[in-house]
Amino acid sequence: MLRVVILGAAAGGGVPQWNCGCAVCQAARTEHPELQSTQASIAVSADGDHWFLINASPDLRQQLIATPQLHPKAGKLRHSPISGVILTNGEIDAVAGLLSMREGWPFTIYAHPNVLSILKANSIFNVLNEKNVQRQPIEVDKTFEPTLPDGSPSGIEILPFAVAGKSAWYLEGEPHPAGGAGAGDTLGLRVGDKATGKYFYFLAACAGVTADLKSRLAGAPLIFFDGTVWRDDELIAAGLGNKTGQDMGHIAMSGDNGAIQSLAGLDIGRKIFLHINNSNPALLRASTEREIIERAGWQIPADGTEIVL
Numbered sequence: 420m421l422r423v424v425i426l427g428a429a430a431g432g433g434v435p436q437w438n439c440g441c442a443v444c445q446a447a448r449t450e451h452p453e454l455q456s457t458q459a460s461i462a463v464s465a466d467g468d469h470w471f472l473i474n475a476s477p478d479l480r481q482q483l484i485a486t487p488q489l490h491p492k493a494g495k496l497r498h499s500p501i502s503g504v505i506l507t508n509g510e511i512d513a514v515a516g517l518l519s520m521r522e523g524w525p526f527t528i529y530a531h532p533n534v535l536s537i538l539k540a541n542s543i544f545n546v547l548n549e550k551n552v553q554r555q556p557i558e559v560d561k562t563f564e565p566t567l568p569d570g571s572p573s574g575i576e577i578l579p580f581a582v583a584g585k586s587a588w589y590l591e592g593e594p595h596p597a598g599g600a601g602a603g604d605t606l607g608l609r610v611g612d613k614a615t616g617k618y619f620y621f622l623a624a625c626a627g628v629t630a631d632l633k634s635r636l637a638g639a640p641l642i643f644f645d646g647t648v649w650r651d652d653e654l655i656a657a658g659l660g661n662k663t664g665q666d667m668g669h670i671a672m673s674g675d676n677g678a679i680q681s682l683a684g685l686d687i688g689r690k691i692f693l694h695i696n697n698s699n700p701a702l703l704r705a706s707t708e709r710e711i712i713e714r715a716g717w718q719i720p721a722d723g724t725e726i727v728l
């Protein structure tokens with residue numbers, strides 16, 4: 420049995436974002452607190468006792484408090500059910516939460532060598548002593564099974580694969596610590612339960628849907644997919660920024676090349692948007708954009724939602 424808890428569904432900044440007065444952020448602060456959402460991360464477990472985070476958002480501390488499955492076991496002085504963190508990219512909203520896990524509990528970080536080199540190049544992450552917090556490089560197109568603290572297999576099989584994307588925003592115009600152009604900086608994951616064969620896909624960042632990606636996702640029981648913006652020029656049109664979704668490595672929900680259109684008709688069981696920016700009007704429950712995504716079979720999840728596969 421694969422258990423998934425959606426710790427947060429929002430893109431960088433969350434909902435509401437500290438310095439934002441857009442319609443969604445304003446509503447989330449006032450009459451619609453149900454719109455509040457923390458930054459994207461999920462937790463997954465095959466046995467219900469040991470959990471792996473997929474990305475560690477800056478809101479991790481708040482997310483752990485809100486998630487009983489991730490609380491220390493009763494009667495233990497020091498404990499966490501978290502056995503590891505799998506990173507799909509090096510963006511701040513995927514890695515900053517690691518700094519909230521610095522209190523000496525052993526766990527393993529699984530990430531592409533490019534992302535590990537980013538952590539290594541930023542000495543603040545040395546607070547996670549490598550004796551306690553091992554770094555395990557993962558390879559594109561090579562299945563791995565994260566392990567439990569005692570070294571035994573977790574029962575979770577993960578296949579990382581490269582998707583169209585960008586290096587972390589803060590590396591723009593900087594030499595990449597890994598030396599190369601940043602291929603491998605954005606990963607999708609296929610996460611499966613070895614015992615039952617059940618699986619899902621996780622793509623919190625994806626700049627475009629290729630034919631290859633379509634055939635990969637076809638027939639999947641569940642996908643979490645990049646829902647950053649409704650339309651590519653959304654931030655510019657709203658006067659909130661000067662970058663398009665594509666500039667940031669994110670596909671739009673709408674449009675001919677958008678996620679909804681590109682992933683239609685692929686017989687995917689459950690489609691959930693994740694990493695949704697507060698500028699995205701589909702967050703507003705009474706919006707036409709929300710109606711469109713729901714009619715197309717997509718969901719925007721509430722933080723804390725648990726799914727059992």
Ligand SMILES: [Zn+2]
Nearest residue numbers: 439441444697
């Ligand atoms: Zn906003």
